[in-house]
Amino acid sequence: MSALEHFLSVVEQNGSELWLRIGQHIMLTGVSTLAAIAIGIPLGIFAEKRAWAERPVLATVGILQTVPSLAMLALLLTLIGQIGAVPAIIALTLYALLPIVRNTVTGLRGIAPSIVEAARGVGMTPAQKLSLVEMPLALPVIVAGVRTAAVVGVGIATLSAFIGAGGLGQFINRGLALTNTDLILLGAIPSALLALAVDGSIAAFQWGIETRRRARDLPRIWTTRIATALPAFILVVGAIAYWSTSSGLPAAMQGSTRGGQETLRIGAKNFSESEVLGEMIAQLIEAKTDLRVDRRFGFGGTMIVHRALIEGEIDLYVEYTGTALTTIIGAKTITDPNRVLAYVRKVYAERFHLIWLKPFKINNTYALAVTSENARSRGWATISGLVADAGGLRAGFTPEFSQRPDGYPGLRKAYGLSFGQVFDLDAALMYRAVAGGEVDVVSAYATDGRIDAYNLILLEDDRHAFPPYFAAPVVREAILKAYPELRTVLAPLTDLLDDKTMRALNWQVYGEKKSPRTVAREFLRARISWLPATRLNDGHAFATGSSATRVRSAVSQRRRQ
């Protein structure tokens, strides 16, 4: 099968979601570009008319442009306190301002002084001068600025997926998290094509308005009309894609907020384990209750997904006890698993009104990994055993591991360990780097499927420097009160999972390129005998079986009250 055929088949499999993501992407870019036009053009006019305002205005929009995209998104998230389309659109709007404001100023300034004087001389008021002469003459330059803004916007909009705004970045985000090239391309290629389409349509618009200033014959007037309508056409296509899919698709694919509690919103971070566990929870809830599930996966960070939970953007997601302890609560490292859980439970309930359900038997703690050859030849089995050689070793850590108190700093303290060289590596590259001998030791996640695949050995943490990272569903108190059956529904997962199983499941996603949804479904179907296959194939069919019926009648009873 050729690469193209393969890609087309990927497109076909994800057809309806692709259509939705394109719609979201156009909406994100379109709405933000329109907003930037609405703000930027008046701002540009103001800057041009008032000499004192020009420098500060241009400097401000210029500085906005230099803020790194992810930093901007994170900042807005904090300022607005909300995830999703709103902060994304604000960020995109701020980025789009510079080219529009600058080109408005340049366009107005480029008008011949004699024309401006003529406009005054024939008795135009300042407003008439602006609308009848200056704006029409500056328009080509301003449109060029809008063109730049829109094309750049299509690119930056791919990052909005990190804060739950959807768009084609969702595929890229997911693909990066799962190192699945197909998914990355499924986001990247359409967004590149979209950028070309946006660029082309605005170029056609420019051609249209320019030509209409010269052409007097009817046929050309019609072609110019069609040309000038192209950007609007793209917006309309985006709106249709957006609205048609967001009402017709399963709730899982919707980006918009849904009211009412008959839908439970499950979150997940953007890596395979979080998504697989999220899927298992989602599928169990779908199978055993008649709640609908809205999957909001791919959150780009612990604080982001935690905030989403507190703000009620999502109802439940799987967190790790150690992460909650250090990253969210900011407490000192505790190494006793039970104490960690008890402490986290208490603080979460008091401070956030969030409840920790029973943890799974998965401890995705940090670990140090080396190749099995090195472990054998150099006799490494524990972290203590590494201390003597550390000065001559190259370590590859994720930036997070290098910084976190329970990561490398904690390790240094507990073992007196200091590596000769430490490189910041992306998690996806880390394992390959150590397997390829580019570094000698890497930080690993204990349940990472790549450990077995790359034939790596985890060194024993003989001094218990790493805190436990047991995975457990965290749910909002109000939700648990309304649906206490969630405890029973999710209970089977506690005994089904362990580190080894989780590594295998992660590898199915990472290595075998299965979707987290498929991996979760196959696993649950194999392990839970009563789980009806049909129910899991089709998220909308009704569950059968007595327990499901019981729960369902309980839910509907409560709704009647």
Added chain:
Amino acid sequence: MIVLDNVSKSFDGGQSYALCDVSLTIEEGETFVLLGSSGSGKTTILRLISRLIEPTAGQITLDGRDLNDCGVIELRRNMGYVFQGIGLFPHMTVGQNVAIGLRLIGWPLPKREARARELLDLVGLESDAYFAHFPNELSGGQQQRVAVARALATDPDYLLMDEPFGALDALTRETLQKEVLRLKASLGKTIVFVTHDILEAFILGDRIGVCNKGRLDQVGTRRELLKTPKTDFVRALLARPLEQLETFQDLK
């Protein structure tokens, strides 16, 4: 009637004057030519009259009213202005350019189109052929005719013309000068005409004001200027065409 009373204009806060203590009366219905070389202040006078700039000192009255008491927009709409370097709006058709003044005062489209056609015919451009053209499709002479038509559109009492034919070749200039004479006879407007061309001034002007370095050296009919030049500058200026003529006669 336009009266300038001891008018001065400085663009640099009084360090130098583009116009220095100029007094001048332009009578109803006359064609008054401001003659001078570039930098002499003649265009400044025109811009002051249309309040595109404000005087540093002195007073200007229009039909007995202080110019500052006339609303600036109203004032400009009542003065047709033909700009140096034409000043047609490049994004508007010839018809739209001519009708712009009417659009500003709220005439409905069909009415102002009809008026624009009428005016194009008046300035000697076939309206059917040129109405929908854009200015850049026209020759310099044609553009200048359009500019004159635009200035006339609202039927203003005053017509201010700032070196309108300066950039045209001699033949075209001559034709347009004749057109202006014809229009003057048929329309009876008060025209203030700025030029650096002595012959043009003599052809068009009922009276001529000679500008020199921001001052008005002399105002009078061409006969008065020739017979009794008040300053050496005026004498030298008027002597030049005759000298040129003599040069040509030597060639024969």
